[in-house]
Every structure is written in structure tokens, then in C-alpha cells.
Amino acid sequence: MKRLLVAILTGAIGLAAPAQAQIGEGFGRLLPPRDANGGYLDGLGVLKLCVAEDTNELLQCLGFIEGVSDSLVADRKAANLPDCFPKGIGKVDQIDMQQTFIQFMIAHPERRPQEGAAVMRAAIQARYCPR
Numbered sequence: 001m002k003r004l005l006v007a008i009l010t011g012a013i014g015l016a017a018p019a020q021a022q023i024g025e026g027f028g029r030l031l032p033p034r035d036a037n038g039g040y041l042d043g044l045g046v047l048k049l050c051v052a053e054d055t056n057e058l059l060q061c062l063g064f065i066e067g068v069s070d071s072l073v074a075d076r077k078a079a080n081l082p083d084c085f086p087k088g089i090g091k092v093d094q095i096d097m098q099q100t101f102i103q104f105m106i107a108h109p110e111r112r113p114q115e116g117a118a119v120m121r122a123a124i125q126a127r128y129c130p131r
Helices: 002-024 043-050 055-078 094-107 116-128
Strands: none
Touching: 043 055, 043 094, 043 116, 055 094, 055 116, 094 116
16 A cells, blocks of 8 residues: 555656646746745836836736736626726727826825735726726
8 A cells, every 4th residue: 555655646746847847848937936925016016017128027017917907807796896997998908007007106106115906906996997
């Protein structure tokens, strides 16, 4: 029984390593595990990502926008509130929301030290959501 358990564990470990290597290929290297609380970004941190010329940082900004937007939509649906992005305003994409966020941060520099997701949510709501 011990041999079977060892064989299964060894096989599982052997399979995990190549899978991890494959995921990293073509996408850069994988990030090492980190404290989930260490990833906190304030408004200024998000703003720096959203105005960066570095493609990786810009993609982080757009991913951040997507996550906040998805959370906002889900929260509004759960609260039975109207859609935040009414169908009548046309297509809204991450670039629109990125520009909205940048303009919001320029207009409200006092909000830069606040939690990044909350500031992003406030910027999106101020522009797109019915009151």
C-alpha cells in the first residue's frame, strides 16, 4: 500500500512540473507564490499602471479594469440595480474605462492614496452608472 501511495505521489509531482513549465513558455516566466495581501494597489499604483508605456504594466491595468468592472456588474445585479452600462450608450471597452479612470484621478488627486479598486469603481460609476 505504501508503494502504491508513493508511486501515485511521485507521478503527481512529476506531472505537475512539466505542466508548470508549459504554462510559462511563451508567456514569460511564472511569478513565484506571494502573500495575497501584498498585491494591494492604491489609486496611484493603478494610475501608474494605466499610464505606463510598458506593455506588461498596461496589460495589468486593463486586467485590473476588467476585474473591477466585472465585480461592479455582479454587485449591481445582486442588488437589483439597473445595468451600469446602458445599451443606449454603445460599446464600452477597457480603453474607455482606462481613459475614464485617468481623467478621474487627475480631477481627484486626493483619492490617489485610497484603495485602487474602490477608486476605479468610483470612476466607472461616476461616468457610466445611472444614479
